[in-house]
Structures are given as C-alpha cells and as structure tokens.
Amino acid sequence: xxTKTFTPSQDKAYDTHPEKKIALxxxxxxxxxxxxxxxxxxxxxxxxxxxxIYKYMPxxxxxxxxxxxxxxxxxxxxxxxxxxxxLLYIPARxxxxxxxxxxxxxxxxxxxxxxxxAAIAILGNNASVLYTFYPPLKGHPLFYIGAAxxxxxxxLVGGQVIYMWTGWKKANPGKITPVTxxxxxxxxxxxxxxxxxxxxxxxxxxxxxxxxWTPAVDPLLARTLFWYTGHPIVYFWLLPAYVSWxxxxxxxxxxxxxxxxxxxxxxxxxxxxxxxVGLHHQFTDPGISNTWKLIQMSLTFAVAVPSMxxxxxVAASMEYAARLKGGKGLTGWMGKLPWNEPSFTAQVLAxxxxxxxxxxxxxxxxxxxxYVVHNTAWIPGHFHITVGTATTLTFFGMxxxxxxxxxxxxxxxxxxxxxxxxxxxxxxxxxxxxxxxEGLLGIPRRAHIAALPKELLDQYAQNAQIPMALTGxxxxxxxxxxxxxxxxxxxxxxxxxxxxQNAPEIPFSESLTNVETRKSVRFLDNLWLLxxxxxxxxxxxxxxxxxxxxxxxxxxxxxxxx
Amino acid sequence: xDHHMIEKYEKLWLYVASALIAILVLVTIGNVVNSAIPSVGxxxxxxxxxxxxxxxxxxxxxxxxxxQNASGEYELYMxxxxxxxxxxxxxxxxxxPITLYVTSTDVLHGLQxxxxxxxxxxxxxxxAKVTYTFKKPGTYRVGCNEYCGVxxxxxxxxxxxxxxx
Numbered sequence: 001x002x003t004k005t006f007t008p009s010q011d012k013a014y015d016t017h018p019e020k021k022i023a024l025x026x027x028x029x030x031x032x033x034x035x036x037x038x039x040x041x042x043x044x045x046x047x048x049x050x051x052x053i054y055k056y057m058p059x060x061x062x063x064x065x066x067x068x069x070x071x072x073x074x075x076x077x078x079x080x081x082x083x084x085x086x087l088l089y090i091p092a093r094x095x096x097x098x099x100x101x102x103x104x105x106x107x108x109x110x111x112x113x114x115x116x117x118a119a120i121a122i123l124g125n126n127a128s129v130l131y132t133f134y135p136p137l138k139g140h141p142l143f144y145i146g147a148a149x150x151x152x153x154x155x156l157v158g159g160q161v162i163y164m165w166t167g168w169k170k171a172n173p174g175k176i177t178p179v180t181x182x183x184x185x186x187x188x189x190x191x192x193x194x195x196x197x198x199x200x201x202x203x204x205x206x207x208x209x210x211x212x213w214t215p216a217v218d219p220l221l222a223r224t225l226f227w228y229t230g231h232p233i234v235y236f237w238l239l240p241a242y243v244s245w246x247x248x249x250x251x252x253x254x255x256x257x258x259x260x261x262x263x264x265x266x267x268x269x270x271x272x273x274x275x276x277v278g279l280h281h282q283f284t285d286p287g288i289s290n291t292w293k294l295i296q297m298s299l300t301f302a303v304a305v306p307s308m309x310x311x312x313x314v315a316a317s318m319e320y321a322a323r324l325k326g327g328k329g330l331t332g333w334m335g336k337l338p339w340n341e342p343s344f345t346a347q348v349l350a351x352x353x354x355x356x357x358x359x360x361x362x363x364x365x366x367x368x369x370x371y372v373v374h375n376t377a378w379i380p381g382h383f384h385i386t387v388g389t390a391t392t393l394t395f396f397g398m399x400x401x402x403x404x405x406x407x408x409x410x411x412x413x414x415x416x417x418x419x420x421x422x423x424x425x426x427x428x429x430x431x432x433x434x435x436x437x438e439g440l441l442g443i444p445r446r447a448h449i450a451a452l453p454k455e456l457l458d459q460y461a462q463n464a465q466i467p468m469a470l471t472g473x474x475x476x477x478x479x480x481x482x483x484x485x486x487x488x489x490x491x492x493x494x495x496x497x498x499x500x501q502n503a504p505e506i507p508f509s510e511s512l513t514n515v516e517t518r519k520s521v522r523f524l525d526n527l528w529l530l531x532x533x534x535x536x537x538x539x540x541x542x543x544x545x546x547x548x549x550x551x552x553x554x555x556x557x558x559x560x561x562x
Numbered sequence: 563x564d565h566h567m568i569e570k571y572e573k574l575w576l577y578v579a580s581a582l583i584a585i586l587v588l589v590t591i592g593n594v595v596n597s598a599i600p601s602v603g604x605x606x607x608x609x610x611x612x613x614x615x616x617x618x619x620x621x622x623x624x625x626x627x628x629x630q631n632a633s634g635e636y637e638l639y640m641x642x643x644x645x646x647x648x649x650x651x652x653x654x655x656x657x658x659p660i661t662l663y664v665t666s667t668d669v670l671h672g673l674q675x676x677x678x679x680x681x682x683x684x685x686x687x688x689x690a691k692v693t694y695t696f697k698k699p700g701t702y703r704v705g706c707n708e709y710c711g712v713x714x715x716x717x718x719x720x721x722x723x724x725x726x727x
Contacts, residue, residue: 062712130709134670136686137711219670219685258568284602284672284683286690287611294591301583308579309572316568366586368593371600371679375672375707442676444707447715456718459703554612554687559669561644561711 013408013500019092022104024406026085027399029108030078031489033115034392037073038482040066045431045475048377048438049468050461052450061125063448064562068122071131075387077115079237080150082395084111084157086402087240091161091184093506095168095177099160107156114149117142128562130446132226133206135217138558141210148202151195158188165527176515177525179260180247180508186267187239189531193538194236194275197228209558216555220287224549227278228542235274235303237387239267241394244347245314248398251509252344253337255321259313260511261521266306266313268524272534273302276541280365284374287554292545293367299541300365307358314351320512342414346397346421353428354390357382360436377471378439380446381432389428393421396485401504403492408500412491420484427477434470441467600679600694610689613665623665628654640664642671642684645713647704652719654696655726661693672707675721683708696723 014021043066046053060066084107092099120142121127127139133147165177165185177185201222208214246263250256257263279296282288319333327333338344360382363369373379404411411417441464443449449460461468515521524530593599613621622629626639626648638660641648654660664673664684671684675694682690696702706717 064709064712064714128712132709134708137669137709220688223670223685259572262572282683284681284690286602286683286685286688290594290601294594297590298587301587304583305576305579309576312572312575316572320568362586366590367601368590368599371681374681375674375683442674442703442705444672444674444705444715446709447707449715452715456716459718460705554685556615556686559644559711561669561713 013406013498013503018101019089019099019104020406022099022101022108023085023089024403025108026081026088027402027406028489028493029112030081030085031399031486033073033081034078035482035486037070037078038478040070041482042475042479044070045478046472047448047450048435048443049472049475050450050457051472052448054448054451062128062562063451064130064446065122065125065128067446068128068130072118072122074392075131075237075383076147077150079387079391080154081111083236083240084108084154086395086398087184087187087243088157088161090243090506091181092164094181094184094508095164097164097168099164103160104157107153107160110156111150111153114146114153116146117149118146121146125562132230134226135206135209135219135222136556136558137562138210138560141207144202144206144210148199148207151198151202155192155195158192161185161188162192176521179257179263179511179515180243182264182525182527183239183243183246183267185527186271186530187236187243189527190232190239190271190274190534191236193271193531193534194229194232197225197278198230198233201225201229216557218549218553218555220285220554221546221549223282223285224278224288224545227281228275229278231278231281231300232274234383234387235270237391239270241347241350241391242266242310244394244398245310245351246317247509248507249314249344249347249509250317250321251507252341252347252401253318253321255317255324256510256512258316258320258512260513260515261518262309262313264515264521264524266309268530269306270303271527271530272537273299275534275538277303277365279545280367280370283367283370287549288545290367292541296541297365297367301362304358304362304365307354311351311355311358317509318348340418342411342417342421343397343400345418346400346424347394349421349425350390350393350397353385353393353425353432356429356432357386357390361386373439375445376439377435377443377445381435381437381439384428384435385432389425393424393428396421396424399489401507403489405504405506407493408498408503409492409495410497410499412488412495416484417488420481420488423477423481423484427474427481430470430477431474434467434472434474437467438464438471597693600692602682602690602692610663610691612687613689615667615687618667622663628652628660636660638662640673642666642673642706642710642717644668644711645706645717647673647706647717647719650719651722653722653724656696656699656723657726659693659695661691663689663691665689669710670708671710671717672705674705674707676703676705678702681707699723699725 054063121140127143129137129139205217209217277296277300279293280300283293322333322336325336327336400411400417443460622639626641629637631637636658666684666686673682673684680694702721704719704721
C-alpha cells in the first residue's frame with residue numbers, strides 16, 4: 001500500500017479525487033440494501049399491531065425470514081457499507097492523503113461478494129436465524145461465510161485508514177492529528193478490537209460446524225462471543241454519527257467546535273471501555289456468575305459518560321453558533337439555528353432521539369431493570385431510536401451534503417429531504433412509544449404474534465390495544481418517510497447535470513480552542529498505546545469468563561426449526 | 563459565552579454525569595447482592611448447573627413439574643422445547659418461595675412469566691435457577707421470548723398460582 005499526496009482541484013470530481021467514487025459506491029450500495037430491509041419493516045410493525053399480511057407476500061416463507069432480512073440488511077449490511085464509505089473518505093481528506101485505490105476497490109468487491117453469498121442463503125429461506133444467529137439453530141454455511149467476509153472487508157478498510165494515519169504520523173512528527181481524522185481512526189481501532197468476538201465465533205466455531213466438519217457447538221460460548229462484538233458494534237454504528245455531530249454540525253450551524261479536547265477525550269474513552277461490556281446482554285443467562293455480570297455492567301455505565309459529554313459539547317457548539325447569529329435568551333437562541341437545512345435538521349432530530357434512546361439504554365444495562373425488559377418488544381423499541389434513528393437519520397442527514405459533494409449533482413428537492421427527516425423522526429418516536437409500552441406489558445420481541453389463534457393473541461393484546469395501534473401506525477409513517485427519502489436520493493443521483501465547481505465542500509469545522517499546546521491532547525494522540533491498553537482491559541474483563549467456558553464446554557448438535 | 567466559561571460548565575457536567583452513573587451502579591449492585599431481583603445466577607449452592615441432554619432420565623428433569631424437597635421447599639422443574647413448555651400447565655402455591663429450574667432440550671428459548679421479574683434465557687443443557695414468591699393467586703401467562711424457530715410465537719403456557727392451603 002502506498003499513500004500519495006492529494007492535489008486539491010475541483011474540476012473533474014473523479015479524475016482528481018478517485019476516492020470520491022469509492023465513497024459514493026460504498027454509501028449508495030449501503031443505502032440500496034437498506035431500502036430492501038426497510039421495506040420489510042411495515043410488515044413487522046403491522047404484526048405488532050396484530051395484523052398479519054405475510055400470507056399475501058409470496059416471496060417470503062415466514063415472518064422470521066422477513067425479520068432476518070430486515071435485521072441483517074439494516075443493522076449489519078447498511079451500517080457497515082455506509083461507515084466504510086465515510087470513515088475511509090473523510091479521514092483521508094482530513095489528512096490530505098489518498099487511499100490506495102486498488103486496495104480500496106478490492107475491499108468493496110470483497111464485501112459485495114460476501115453479502116451476495118449471505119443473501120443466497122437468506123433468500124432461499126436457508127438461514128432464517130435472525131441477525132443474532134444464535135446456535136444451535138443452524139443456517140446454511142454460505143450465511144456464515146458471507147457474514148465473515150462482510151466483517152473481514154470492513155476490517156481491511158479500517159486497516160487501510162490506520163495505515164494511512166500511521167504514515168501521516170511518521171511524515172508529520174510532533175504534530176497533533178486533525179480532530180476529524182483522530183475520531184475516525186479511534187473508531188476503527190475500537191472496531192478492530194470489538195470485532196474479535198464475532199470473528200472467532202464465526203470462523204472457528206460456526207463455519208466448520210455449518211459445513212459439517214464439527215458435530216456440535218457450545219451455545220453459551222457462541223452467545224458470549226457474539227455479544228462481545230454485539231454490544232460494541234453499536235458504538236461502531238454510533239461513533240461515525242458522533243464524528244459528524246462533533247466535526248460537521250458546528251460548521252453547518254454556523255459556528256465552531258467549542259471543546260475539541262473533550263471531543264478527543266470522548267473518543268479515547270470509547271476506545272478504552274466500549275468493548276468489555278457485552279455481558280449486559282446476558283444478565284438472564286445461566287452459566288455466568290453475577291460478579292462478572294456486575295463488573296461489565298459497571299463498565300457499561302462508564303461508557304455512558306462520553307455520551308453525556310457529547311450531548312453537552314454538541315449542544316454547546318450549536319448554542320455558540322446561534323449566539324453568533326444574534327440568538328438570545330435561555331432557549332430563544334434555538335430559533336437562530338438553520339432549521340430549513342435538511343442536513344442539519346435531520347441530524348439534530350437524530351440527537352433528540354438519542355436522548356431517549358440513551359436513557360432507555362441505561363435502563364437496559366442496569367442488571368435489576370433488565371429483568372423487566374429483556375427480550376420483550378421494549379428492546380426493538382430501544383434500538384430503533386438508537387441505531388434506527390440516532391445513527392440512521394444522521395447518515396441520512398449526511399447524504400444531503402455528501403451525495404452532492406461526491407457527485408457534483410444538486411440535492412434533489414431539499415424541502416422533500418427536510419420533510420422525510422421529520423417523518424422518519426416522528427415515525428420512529430411513535431414506534432418507540434408503542435414498542436417500549438408493549439414490552440412493559442410482557443409482549444416478546446421477534447414473535448409472529450399476529451398469526452396466533454385468537455385466544456392466544458388475546459392473552460397478549462387484551463390490555464395492549466393502544467401501544468399495538470401506535471406500532472402499526474408508526475410502520476405506515478415510516479413507509480412514507482422512506483419513500484420520500486429514497487425519492488430524494490434517486491432524484492439526486494439520476495440527474496444528468498454536474499456542477500463540480502459549486503458542489504458543497506466537506507463541512508469541516510474550525511476549533512475554538514488551540515490544541516497544539518495541550519499535554520492531554522498530545523497524550524491522547526497515541527492511539528496505538530490506547531489500543532494496547534484497551535486490549536488489556538478486555539483481556540481482564542473477558543479472559544476468565546471465556547476460559548471457564550472453553551475449558552468446560554457444553555456441546556450440542558445443530559438444528560433447523562424453520 | 564467564551565470557551566473558558568464553557569469549559570467550566572463542561573467540567574461540572576462531567577462530574578455530575580459521573581456521580582449519577584456511580585449512584586446507579588451502587589444501587590443496582592445493592593439490589594443484586596440483597597437478592598431484591600430474581601436473578602439467574604450461578605450461586606454456590608446451585609449444584610445442578612448442567613445436564614446431559616442425552617440422559618435426562620438421570621436428572622430431576624425426567625419428571626418435570628412441582629416437587630417438594632426433603633426440607634419441604636418447593637422446586638419446579640421445567641423443560642423448554644420446540645415449541646412448548648413441559649409441563650404445559652403448572653400449579654404452584656401462593657406465598658411460598660418457588661425455586662424454578664429450567665433447561666432446554668433443543669435450541670435457545672426464553673422463559674418469561676408475566677407481571678413478574680422472572681425472565682430467563684434458556685440454553686440447552688445449561689440449568690437456570692431462579693427463586694420467586696408469588697404473592698397474588700391467579701393465572702400467569704408464561705411465554706417464550708427468545709426466537710426458537712417457526713413456532714416461536716405459539717410457545718406459551720400457564721402458571722396457576724393457588725391460595726396456599
């Protein structure tokens with residue numbers, strides 16, 4: 001891999017910046033997969049309203065096949081593509097370096113290959129195992145191989161960014177990494193550490209077992225390895241949104257980053273403590289001691305601190321911008337923010353949803369409250385306002401400047417873009433109210449309840465009419481939002497005319513503080529060191545648990561029950 | 563609003579946030595240690611941690627249902643299997659601690675009893691143990707809340723709590 005110095009020029013987008021094209025391909029491919037997944041959503045929302053329309057869907061063998069598509073495409077495939085696109089492109093531009101394009105395209109096609117393999121298994125109804133694919137439910141080998149290739153390509157992209165950054169550090173001794181690149185590289189370091197669990201689970205256990213080379217797996221070990229990755233993966237989804245909130249929103253609001261050192265501290269903390277927290281998904285599992293559950297619960301709560309810092313810091317940046325424009329009063333300044341800008345508004349709505357999503361997350365992570373909500377409809381209610389809104393709506397907001405920036409084509413119908421963001425936000429909020437409420441009434445998640453015989457459905461529905469109606473309605477609102485959003489995306493991309501010269505720039509924000517002189521910032525710039533410390537923390541928090549399981553395994557054969 | 567003032571507020575917010583988190587951690591640890599929640603645990607007195615699924619006949623799961631042990635305490639053995647609970651309906655006395663032992667014979671299942679905090683991830687071969695006292699007599703819905711296959715939603719049963727004699 002070589003890195004070349006980048007020459008600024010705006011005449012022919014792809015000639016002078018071929019990295020724009022790879023960013024475009026990654027993000028748009030992700031959006032296309034998301035569209036397929038999103039179209040499954042209303043069917044599921046109606047299921048939770050007690051209305052079964054799967055029998056009219058001849059291409060779906062079951063609710064669970066549709067749910068597998070929805071979860072895998074939205075949560076795993078879309079996020080990975082989009083993040084690989086932006087977190088390769090943005091740090092490269094921030095460091096003024098060009099990625100090795102041959103390698104970058106190789107990772108893109110490898111990822112496509114993996115997704116096609118997994119899609120063959122899912123579309124044939126041979127892997128209706130949902131996106132958590134807990135063994136001993138046994139899917140087709142192509143599903144696991146495809147998933148492994150998806151993760152592997154994302155790691156190669158991350159490796160390429162870290163390689164570029166390491167080269168930049170060598171070429172610029174004593175210089176502090178620019179903040180946007182810093183946040184991006186920290187996110188990749190975190191993901192490399194976080195992905196180890198799923199890599200080991202899939203490569204060493206599930207693939208050999210699905211191929212019939214090994215007869216049995218240990219469900220508890222597999223579940224533990226899955227959640228080792230399964231929780232920090234949410235930070236892999238969230239941190240790219242934070243990059244945008246910290247680095248771009250101040251500029252988009254018309255101001256500056258008010259506390260860059262804290263932004264760096266937040267990302268350093270995410271790198272250090274994001275990973276050893278997965279046990280809070282396993283509070284109700286037998287076979288793991290309460291002591292370890294409590295240790296990882298405490299670490300989970302520690303991760304809430306950088307998120308609370310982000311809430312303060314991003315809000316302060318927006319207030320600073322609004323006051324520069326003459327905003328006054330305790331809350332009156334908010335009126336001065338650019339609410340007619342779809343990119344800005346979408347992301348602020350994403351932040352608002354994350355206030356509720358984050359608060360719900362603290363309830364989930366508490367060992368005593370978790371027993372009330374574990375595996376109920378509350379949980380999908382929670383992650384639709386976190387990854388489904390905080391992350392996804394931020395990514396939508398980013399596309400409103402990113403697609404014009406990459407292609408030189410004008411954003412199609414900004415008013416529709418703005419409206420789609422509000423509809424998405426409102427739809428998700430209504431969905432969240434309905435699902436959290438259903439969960440508190442003990443309605444399980446991921447269950448095809450609408451197809452139950454009446455007397456069984458009534459056991460769930462008797463006092464849940466209002467939340468069930470809300471969930472069904474929200475599915476329709478979200479369908480409208482998706483149609484509006486994808487009209488904007490398609491309308492933008494399908495224009496013939498380009499005006500590269502006047503395309504929007506990446507909204508890198510300036511900083512209010514000078515960080516060059518700060519010792520703390522200088523120290524935090526040692527991301528390899530932080531990575532090593534994070535590795536040691538993970539070893540301490542997971543080593544004994546995993547060792548206990550590996551040395552006393554509980555092996556059971558696989559089964560197909562769908 | 564200059565950045566020195568912002569940094570001052572920011573530090574204050576950092577301390578407040580950390581303090582809130584610390585309180586949450588301490589309260590929850592207190593709850594778990596005092597067994598205020600029916601937690602699924604590996605308590606040291608829990609001798610039946612795993613069972614051999616090919617030889618269930620040698621375990622108390624051979625005849626699932628409510629039993630009284632030598633010291634008169636209630637033990638309820640339940641099996642989760644695709645797509646039912648065994649026994650499908652069970653009666654227990656109100657006001658007495660019931661110790662539930664549950665495992666799965668095939669894939670992952672969940673066991674949640676409505677209106678209680680009993681919520682268990684049921685793994686094949688791993689035995690979960692939870693103690694709970696039902697205060698109010700009545701019929702409680704028991705549902706599977708972990709995806710286990712195409713009949714997952716149908717996996718429901720009843721637990722009938724009767725007035726103690």
